Amino acid sequence: MANQELLREISFLARRKFVVISHRQPFSHVRRTVRGESAPQVRVEKPASGLTLALEPILQAAHGTWIAAASGNADADFVDAKGVVAPTREIHYRLRRLFLPPRLREEFYTGFSNSSLWPLCHIAYHQPRFEDRWWKAYQAVNRLFCDAVADELRGEPAVLFIQDFHLALLPQMARERIPQALIAQFWHIPWPNPEVFRICPWRRELLAGLLGNDLLGFHLAYHRANFLETLDREMAVQINRESNWVISEGHRTAVAAFPISVDTSRIRHHAATTGRRDAEALRNRYGRGRRLALSVERMDYSKGIIERLEAIQRLFLRHPELRGQVSFVQISTPSRTDVRAYRDYADRVDAIVREINHAWGVWGWTPMTALHTYVEPERVWSWYFASDLLIVSSLHDGMNLVAKEFAAAAREDAVLLLSQFTGAARELREAVLFNPYATDAFAEAIAGALALPEAERRERMRRLRWRVSHYDITDWAGDILRSMRQHEFDAQHTLLMEPRRQAAARLEPEAAARPPRARRQRL
Numbered sequence: 263m264a265n266q267e268l269l270r271e272i273s274f275l276a277r278r279k280f281v282v283i284s285h286r287q288p289f290s291h292v293r294r295t296v297r298g299e300s301a302p303q304v305r306v307e308k309p310a311s312g313l314t315l316a317l318e319p320i321l322q323a324a325h326g327t328w329i330a331a332a333s334g335n336a337d338a339d340f341v342d343a344k345g346v347v348a349p350t351r352e353i354h355y356r357l358r359r360l361f362l363p364p365r366l367r368e369e370f371y372t373g374f375s376n377s378s379l380w381p382l383c384h385i386a387y388h389q390p391r392f393e394d395r396w397w398k399a400y401q402a403v404n405r406l407f408c409d410a411v412a413d414e415l416r417g418e419p420a421v422l423f424i425q426d427f428h429l430a431l432l433p434q435m436a437r438e439r440i441p442q443a444l445i446a447q448f449w450h451i452p453w454p455n456p457e458v459f460r461i462c463p464w465r466r467e468l469l470a471g472l473l474g475n476d477l478l479g480f481h482l483a484y485h486r487a488n489f490l491e492t493l494d495r496e497m498a499v500q501i502n503r504e505s506n507w508v509i510s511e512g513h514r515t516a517v518a519a520f521p522i523s524v525d526t527s528r529i530r531h532h533a534a535t536t537g538r539r540d541a542e543a544l545r546n547r548y549g550r551g552r553r554l555a556l557s558v559e560r561m562d563y564s565k566g567i568i569e570r571l572e573a574i575q576r577l578f579l580r581h582p583e584l585r586g587q588v589s590f591v592q593i594s595t596p597s598r599t600d601v602r603a604y605r606d607y608a609d610r611v612d613a614i615v616r617e618i619n620h621a622w623g624v625w626g627w628t629p630m631t632a633l634h635t636y637v638e639p640e641r642v643w644s645w646y647f648a649s650d651l652l653i654v655s656s657l658h659d660g661m662n663l664v665a666k667e668f669a670a671a672a673r674e675d676a677v678l679l680l681s682q683f684t685g686a687a688r689e690l691r692e693a694v695l696f697n698p699y700a701t702d703a704f705a706e707a708i709a710g711a712l713a714l715p716e717a718e719r720r721e722r723m724r725r726l727r728w729r730v731s732h733y734d735i736t737d738w739a740g741d742i743l744r745s746m747r748q749h750e751f752d753a754q755h756t757l758l759m760e761p762r763r764q765a766a767a768r769l770e771p772e773a774a775a776r777p778p779r780a781r782r783q784r785l
């Protein structure tokens with residue numbers, strides 16, 4: 263979608279406040295001493311997630327407010343009494359920071375968000391844990407976010423756009439406190455099937471929280487179907503499967519699929535200019551005269567990093583001729599290091615990388631370079647341009663924007679090797695798809711990708727590039743805004759003119775006539 267069209271969608275926000283709410287802030291102020299400097303300096307750092315890159319341009323265009331939890335050690339120095347960072351020449355929106363008490367943050371973030379909900383929704387064979395105190399903290403933090411939103415709006419008409427699994431209770435809380443707001447949420451991670459979700463002791467509270475939304479978005483129709491199926495099993499609600507509406511206590515929530523994408527033209531432009539220049543130096547340093555195989559991710563077990571390292575070991579066993587021919591580089595940004603499972607995982611990754619280099623390295627060739635550090639997004643785009651192959655090995659991923667960024671930035675003769683368990687695999691069909699759990703097949707997929715004839719590589723990459731140009735981040739944003747507008751129109755012009763029960767009956771006559779399944783089960 264052209265930016266012009268997006269701006270037209272944004273005009274629907276003109277007479278109201280647009281507020282984005284997420285746990286992770288779009289940028290933080292971090293004070294640290296960099297090598298070569300005598301005193302610590304404060305820098306603005308952007309997180310490793312694609313979410314920020316996706317939302318910032320929209321918020322800037324709408325001159326909105328972003329509410330998020332503080333995370334940088336110098337964040338407090340850059341806010342006013344309300345926690346607001348004023349817009350600057352580069353950043354044309356307000357950021358309101360919530361300073362969560364450390365213990366509360368620990369139980370909310372390390373606990374319920376990342377030790378309960380994250381493993382619950384990513385079926386990566388990592389057992390979720392549920393603790394009462396984490397749940398209480400999750401409720402309390404969602405309430406604090408609601409207080410901040412209410413204070414920000416002070417009765418003004420507003421559109422709230424809530425992000426992700428950290429804030430599942432906020433929509434219902436906001437609906438009660440701020441009835442004038444139109445509320446949408448995007449769930450950036452997978453939604454599991456009902457069998458998996460039912461182990462969560464507070465599943466009904468989470469579902470009720472999400473039904474406070476007017477619009478709830480997932481990446482894939484598959485996740486939407488899982489969500490509706492979960493509701494059908496757990497809640498006394500009416501579901502219209504034709505239109506994907508849910509009616510709960512007289513309120514209607516539209517549930518839709520919007521596959522998130524990337525800022526294709528910006529990434530492409532960078533790759534073709536700065537990236538092209540940087541790439542030569544990167545290749546000289548890491549892969550001179552050899553094929554360069556890259557991976558980029560947060561250090562997270564759901565990304566299948568250990569599975570990939572095992573496949574690389576298997577590759578050198580099965581294909582000794584590839585020794586010295588290919589250099590692997592992995593950029594794995596440290597993530598959630600307060601969570602024990604993440605620390606243990608990072609230690610194992612380090613150990614296997616050492617093993618690989620010890621077992622297979624020869625003078626003048628290091629098979630595996632592990633950059634376990636934060637790398638600026640623009641620098642990552644240069645890495646894409648330098649690489650012959652990108653390997654995305656996620657065991658389960660809502661979308662995976664790294665794959666889409668690579669399709670935007672890579673050279674035309676480069677190859678994308680993509681786990682079949684990413685949302686992106688449903689769209690990027692010209693990638694070489696593989697199962698990261700099957701070590702031998704994974705190793706053969708790498709060998710096969712390295713052996714693809716140039717003409718085929720170019721054809722595949724051309725098609726991949728077309729796909730990410732055809733539907734980019736502005737299309738995603740435009741679709742969500744358009745759906746909100748439509749939802750509002752429908753609510754004002756149809757449902758509200760009818761009594762609740764009649765409206766429900768009109769949507770799904772049969773369902774309205776019989777008690778919903780959950781209620782039947784309880785009878």
Ligand code: G6P
Nearest residue numbers: 286311312313426450451597598
């Ligand atoms: C995923 C989630 C985001 C999250 C990001 C980084 O992409 O969907 O909500 O912000 O990971 O994780 P972190 O825990 O560092 O915020």
